[in-house]
Amino acid sequence: MILCKTVRALQKEIKKVKGTNKTIGLVPTMGALHAGHASLIEAANKENDIVVVSVFVNPTQFGPNEDLDSYPRTLEADCILAEKMGANIVFAPTPSEMYPSRDMTWVEVSGDITKVLCGATRPIHFRGVTTIVAKLFNLTQPERAYFGQKDAQQVQVLTRMVKDLFFQLELRIMPIIREEDGLAKSSRNTYLSKKEHKAGLILYKSLRKAEQLFISGQRDAEKIVEETIQIIQSEPLADIDYVKMYAMPELTPIDGPMKGRNLLALAVKFGKTRLIDNTILEVK
Numbered sequence: 001m002i003l004c005k006t007v008r009a010l011q012k013e014i015k016k017v018k019g020t021n022k023t024i025g026l027v028p029t030m031g032a033l034h035a036g037h038a039s040l041i042e043a044a045n046k047e048n049d050i051v052v053v054s055v056f057v058n059p060t061q062f063g064p065n066e067d068l069d070s071y072p073r074t075l076e077a078d079c080i081l082a083e084k085m086g087a088n089i090v091f092a093p094t095p096s097e098m099y100p101s102r103d104m105t106w107v108e109v110s111g112d113i114t115k116v117l118c119g120a121t122r123p124i125h126f127r128g129v130t131t132i133v134a135k136l137f138n139l140t141q142p143e144r145a146y147f148g149q150k151d152a153q154q155v156q157v158l159t160r161m162v163k164d165l166f167f168q169l170e171l172r173i174m175p176i177i178r179e180e181d182g183l184a185k186s187s188r189n190t191y192l193s194k195k196e197h198k199a200g201l202i203l204y205k206s207l208r209k210a211e212q213l214f215i216s217g218q219r220d221a222e223k224i225v226e227e228t229i230q231i232i233q234s235e236p237l238a239d240i241d242y243v244k245m246y247a248m249p250e251l252t253p254i255d256g257p258m259k260g261r262n263l264l265a266l267a268v269k270f271g272k273t274r275l276i277d278n279t280i281l282e283v284k
């Protein structure tokens with residue numbers, strides 16, 4: 001496996017591959033790799049000849065009071081896991097490699113899709129995500145790029161960016177990977193105390209209850225959201241940022257009974273750690 005720390009080194013490797021008819025799968029990450037990332041790398045390895053994993057804690061997607069400085073950085077362990085899962089190249093640049101000049105070009109998806117849910121409390125977050133992912137797409141020119149469904153809003157925003165900017169690649173969205181106890185895998189789970197981790201299980205429990213309500217015929221989005229909130233509020237350590245349901249793909253308000261695909265998404269704080277989770281409720 002090759003470790004590239006500069007844009008130039010990566011471009012050199014990509015040029016070699018592009019001269020052949022080999023396909024490239026890209027797995028963008030911020031490192032601190034866990035089983036969720038491992039599942040993305042594994043899928044990329046099955047479906048492509050060459051797998052590139054980027055490891056970059058992207059400063060532009062963090063707000064001023066967020067965890068940019070304390071975000072876990074574990075490059076050595078990340079390289080070991082990436083190689084084990086079949087990565088050929090790990091791209092781990094510095095911030096000045098990715099953002100070399102003071103005059104910056106932003107890639108931004110506008111509309112409800114970036115304003116609701118996480119966008120409401122993290123106003124610059126998705127602009128940072130789309131900007132860095134567009135740079136990574138241009139640098140690696142992948143046939144396929146892999147993201148996890150846990151970041152459901154990110155997936156919708158990136159889908160829109162790919163469509164609007166005519167990126168010639170397929171977005172492959174992989175299912176949420178959970179701990180045995182149901183907590184969705186996240187690099188931020190390492191911040192949780194044992195007590196907070198246990199309290200966090202309420203998220204999985206509330207989403208399963210919402211799914212049951214839906215399966216038993218409930219089509220009133222507000223009622224499902226209310227019930228989900230009530231369950232989460234039964235956990236004293238849970239501090240709700242949002243629990244909302246929107247119509248997919250544009251994350252627009254649900255008017256009348258639910259139709260098509262709907263995203264029930266939540267963000268809840270346990271101590272200083274903010275966890276997100278979601279489920280898709282589809283009326284067939």
Ligand code: PAF
Pocket residue numbers: 028029030056058061129132133151154
């Ligand atoms: O999902 C993440 O880890 C990040 O948002 C991403 C896509 C790697 C961009 O920095």
